[in-house]
Amino acid sequence: MRAKMTPTFTSSRMREMFDSVFRCTVEMLKYLDAGDTDQILEVKELMAKLNTDVIATCAFGIDCNTFENPDGRFRQMGKRFFNLKWWQKIMQMLVFFAPKIVWYSRISMLGKEMNDFFYGIVRDAINYRKENGVVRKDFLQILIQMMKEDEEIGKKDKSEAPPDDGTRLTMMQLAAQVFVFFIAGFETSSTTASFALYELALNPDVQKTLTDEIDDILAKHDGKITYDSLGEMTYLTKVIEETLRKYPPLPVLFRICTKDYILPDTNIKIEKDTPVMIPVYGIQRDPDIYPNPNKFDPERFTPENKAARHHFAYLPFGEGPRICIGSRFGMMQTKLGLATFLSKYEVSVCDKTLIPMEYDKRSFVLTSNGGLWLKLKRRSK
Numbered sequence: 560m561r562a563k564m565t566p567t568f569t570s571s572r573m574r575e576m577f578d579s580v581f582r583c584t585v586e587m588l589k590y591l592d593a594g595d596t597d598q599i600l601e602v603k604e605l606m607a608k609l610n611t612d613v614i615a616t617c618a619f620g621i622d623c624n625t626f627e628n629p630d631g632r633f634r635q636m637g638k639r640f641f642n643l644k645w646w647q648k649i650m651q652m653l654v655f656f657a658p659k660i661v662w663y664s665r666i667s668m669l670g671k672e673m674n675d676f677f678y679g680i681v682r683d684a685i686n687y688r689k690e691n692g693v694v695r696k697d698f699l700q701i702l703i704q705m706m707k708e709d710e711e712i713g714k715k716d717k718s719e720a721p722p723d724d725g726t727r728l729t730m731m732q733l734a735a736q737v738f739v740f741f742i743a744g745f746e747t748s749s750t751t752a753s754f755a756l757y758e759l760a761l762n763p764d765v766q767k768t769l770t771d772e773i774d775d776i777l778a779k780h781d782g783k784i785t786y787d788s789l790g791e792m793t794y795l796t797k798v799i800e801e802t803l804r805k806y807p808p809l810p811v812l813f814r815i816c817t818k819d820y821i822l823p824d825t826n827i828k829i830e831k832d833t834p835v836m837i838p839v840y841g842i843q844r845d846p847d848i849y850p851n852p853n854k855f856d857p858e859r860f861t862p863e864n865k866a867a868r869h870h871f872a873y874l875p876f877g878e879g880p881r882i883c884i885g886s887r888f889g890m891m892q893t894k895l896g897l898a899t900f901l902s903k904y905e906v907s908v909c910d911k912t913l914i915p916m917e918y919d920k921r922s923f924v925l926t927s928n929g930g931l932w933l934k935l936k937r938r939s940k
């Protein structure tokens with residue numbers, strides 16, 4: 560399934576989806592412009608709204624405009640997934656430590672309402688496109704095409720049809736993939752963009768360098784943010800990379816050891832089949848790897864500085880065969896969200912800003928305690 564999904568995220572696909580993402584950022588600006596010149600805002604919720612819209616349009620083909628409908632079903636479902644009930648959290652732990660129990664118990668981890676909502680949306684969108692000949696440049700279209708190809712092969716020659724072992728793209732499989740894109744895509748990107756704004760508020764000099772870059776590049780492109788102008792914003796990339804170092808949205812990675820292994824220079828053996836947790840947050844704040852690790856310094860991500868570190872000292876997207884499949888899309892939507900925002904607004908700390916940072920200990924995604932409150936000011940240019 561993973562091999563099937565990989566072509567969904569090529570550069571040319573990203574370029575095709577750029578306009579859809581861009582339209583969502585325009586809605587964000589309209590929403591902000593309708594407010595006061597100076598505002599105190601919870602920026603995690605702002606970015607969650609933006610990225611809910613981005614994934615809803617690119618994955619489900621639905622324009623839900625969460626800025627106008629903050630209580631829309633997509634936003635509600637997103638919130639619900641990241642505030643699971645106690646028994647759902649236990650199921651989550653079981654998925655890792657004892658997956659067979661979850662599989663054989665046939666209990667749905669999400670609950671019927673969420674299952675029905677996402678399955679229903681995908682089924683209706685597919686039927687609508689079929690009946691009305693609608694073709695869009697989004698993830699759903701790519702998956703519909705793959706499902707069609709699987710069906711066609713099966714019709715022509717049954718022996719060549721993909722086996723019915725979970726790799727054949729059925730409607731349920733397709734709905735599951737789209738759901739994963741939604742969950743994996745909107746929270747991680749919102750976390751990244753909002754922690755970036757938090758650090759920019761704490762570091763006005765970094766914010767100034769970044770807004771200068773955005774202004775200069777936009778001036779060269781008639782004031783327009785395009786796929787190409789975004790590509791030229793290299794300091795913005797460094798700011799996001801440094802944010803992902805200090806605040807990896809998934810602070811721990813999970814693996815299962817596939818062969819007996821002795822940790823180098825120790826007599827500690829990890830036996831085959833042992834579940835392993837990799838402390839990404841700890842590695843990325845290790846002073847031996849990143850001197851003065853609590854300092855926010857985008858220059859750690861110049862090509863030379865990157866090359867000087869061990870490749871696995873930076874793991875915000877994971878590593879190996881299960882590395883994040885949507886990292887390019889995640890970077891594109893985070894860059895576009897921040898560039899659009901910073902082209903018109905600046906951020907600073909206010910009385911409600913959490914300094915120093917505290918995390919919500921019950922959340923499996925890195926989350927601040929009580930939100931990320933910042934002061935926003937419309938820029939005078």
Ligand code: HEM
Nearest residue numbers: 740743744747748809875876877878881882883884885889
């Ligand atoms: C800044 C944004 C993002 C971050 C930080 C992030 C981070 C991660 C991490 C750490 C993993 C686990 C990798 C591992 O175990 O080695 C992962 C997996 C995954 N991500 Fe992302 N992600 C982001 C955006 C996205 C987006 C936008 C999508 C899809 C639209 C996406 C789809 C996935 C999928 C499908 C997997 C599972 C891959 C597999 O198990 O084979 N991610 N992501």
